[in-house]
Amino acid sequence: MAFLELRDVHKTFGTNPVLRGINLDVELHQVVCLIGASGSGKSTMLRCINQLETVDGGEIRLGGDRVSGRGIDVDALRREVGIVFQSFNLFPHMTVLANVCLAPVKVLGLSTELAEERGIALLKRIGLDEKAKEYPDRLSGGQQQRVAIVRALAMEPHLLLLDEITSALDPELVGEVLNIVRDLAADGMTMMLATHEMGFAKEVSSKVCFLHEGVIHEEGPPSQIFENPQQDRTKAFVQRIIDAGRL
């Protein structure tokens, strides 16, 4: 039994089937990259895992427990599964530290002092403890995204979902965000990331999944997907990336 299991997961928006039978196993401490063209279902898949979208068919299991479908405690699930969004989604009316501490205090029931102590420690790790009292709008995009990662980490999740977290950043800010993800991977954090940063995916991931038309068309170690893809569609996709100079 894998840590995270997706079995024949379906999701349809209106008449548009986005996920058409996803099957995937993620082991603890694995870093799984989802690649594929826009609209192939990467984001939807991540959002289904922490139930920001409800699945229409199939089943998702986390640590052996079913976490999809009716009658589950979504708040309990989301305590275990953090997500970071493309557009940061920091709370603009709160300071950086308040952003980080809100959920630990309100959801985990930590005291404000303890939560702030941990929050500062986390911010220090990413070199932003000096910005603790600033409001998000005063920060650069890269800094905001780093805070968003820390906000998710403050809940001490067992699985972290990263939804194209560098796509909204200026190119020179991408590195500082990816460095954090690299550190997290080295620390053994279980992660799933939807990304267009192919070089990074190749370097950091234990498994790469190529999504095409709502199914995992091909999955394997990065060496297979990027250097020796087995499927024609994967070959064409990788070739386009290489032609664009992105690998």
Add this chain to the structure above:
Amino acid sequence: MRRVGRVLTYRKAATVALLFPPAGVPAMMHSVRAARLAKQGEVESARREGERARDWAWYAVGIGLTVYIVAFVAWLLLANHHAVSRVFFGWSTMTDGSAWWSLLKGFWINVQVFMIAEAIVLVWALVVAVMRLLPGPACRPIRFLATVYVDVFRGVPSLLVIYIVGLGLAQAKVPIVGDFSDVQYAIIALSLTYGAYVSEVYRSGIESVHWSQTAAARSLGLSYSQTLRHVVVPQAVRRVIPPLLNDFIGLQKDTALIGVLGMLEVVSRARFINNSRGTLAAYSMAALLFLLVTIPFTRWLDALIRRQRAKTLAGR
């Protein structure tokens, strides 16, 4: 190519500006000089003169219009051998300390009513707004109820609500609220009316907070109500402060209607003073009392919003 190098003399603007000679005459002089210099081929100086003509023409608009409007109002006030100013600003009444004292005592009732009503509205309207936004088919009845309330109390004039609440509840001996005082009825009536208005303001504010904020909060494990309480409502309230203030000023002014319940608030007292003295000056004095509250209130809130913006937004 069309000619772009010609000299603008602003002759027409200067001609119109002559309606206000103090600015119009200089405008015309510069315009004429611009035309003459242009003819002599002194293009650069001609343009400078043209620009001065334009500046003076704008002064004619800005200063001239103001002067004429103020003069017109002053003429109205002085017309009929100063009768207007006697009626509205009767000197003997306006310098009478006892008249002021009487009005102030009345105004204190208005102040109490609108302060308490505003505090109630602030909370009550939020409750109604959240009721209207509750999700799911299970909550449809309560959404419907909230919608009916808003539709009814926005549609009925506040004067009628004051009559209905203030006279009706007591006459019908309605349980709990049957033996309230007039001031309490006035507060209830205005809270009901303005609660409906303000709930719509809140609702628009809540709906304007992007769903991604909710997604972020929920994904951290916050419940629906925690998300509303800590993430959505604080942002919504900040956004709707200006329209909220608008409705509060409306509420403050509508306390002028509560005298119909028979209490001696500022407008009733003003009417008595006017009736006994054959003037309308007490109305102007009452109006001044309202302004003394609303204008500083508005300025204070503007400053508050500016400070908040400066704190949370970078250079915007």
